[in-house]
Structure formats: C-alpha cells, structure tokens
Amino acid sequence: MGVPIVEPDKGTYNTLWAMGVARETLVSGGYYKPVGVLSKTDATAESGRGVF
Secondary structure, three states: OOOOOOOOOOOOHHHHHHHHOOHHHOOOOOEEOOOOOEEOOOHHHHHOOOOO
C-alpha cells in the first residue's frame, strides 16, 4: 500500500480548496481525502510512532 501518484494539476486541489473554505470548516492537522472530505486517521498516525 503506497501513496497514489496524482497528476501535478490535481495535486493542488486540496490546497486550493482549503484556501477558499471558511476557516470554521477546517480541522487543524486534518487529512482531507478526497478534496474536502475529512478522513479518519489510524492508530499509527494518531500516536506519531513510525513516522520518522
């Protein structure tokens, strides 16, 4: 399981969406996939273990 590769023009979608959405809508540190949909994190992401 790896990170899917996206086309360069599509790689900016989340950034552009986050720039235009109301601040109250965002979750600090949230992971949005697909664009605009807050995804759940797994236990490893929550703990920070195995990241570096």
